[in-house]
Amino acid sequence: MGEHIWVGGSAPYLTPGEKGRPDAWAAEAAARGGKGTQSIVHAGPVPAPAEVAGLLGVAEGETVVVRRRVIRLDGVACELTDTYYPAHVALGTRLAERRKISGGAVALLAELGHAGVRMTEEVTARMPDAEEREALGMGPGEPVLTLSRVTRDHKDRPVQADLMVMPAHRQRLRYETRTG
Secondary structure (H helix, E strand, O other), X not given: OOOOOEEEOOHHHOOOOOOOOOOHHHHHHHHOOOOEEEEEEEEEEEEOOHHHHHHHOOOOOOEEEEEEEEXXXXXXXEXXXXXXXXXXXXXXXXXXXOOOOOOOHHHHHHHOOOOOOXXXXXXXXXXXXXXXXXXXXXXXXXXXXXXXXXXXXXXXXXXXXXXXXXXXXXEEEOOXXXXX
């Protein structure tokens, strides 16, 4: 793609897509002349880790559903994303299956009556663990950005929590806010 730094925002990933259309990542990468892909490495129920429990408002260890993905740009891993859902939202749905969802998970959430209307994000920097460094093709001494996001429905209930890990030297996050 020519660019070494990806500049991206969150809004396209919170809007439901149409069935049969590329997912938000593939569409955003294509619009910039690249190829965005993702691999689902795991999907299904897991005990909620402490951070996820706090984001989703459930007890630590309570069953939640996770979709673990490796996000790639032009074949190179650029992000590790774990998306968690409360069990009552995702168990027994395609969210708990290790396959792509036509229109994307956000569209399926809306179809299931759990459309996200508000999200909160927190970004931090840290050193990656060995598994993250290997998965992202990073050298020693290179930090990662972590982004945690909780998405809430119209009743202010958490319906999705995302934990993302990205090489800091290849990312820039852009936020735009409209007031008034």
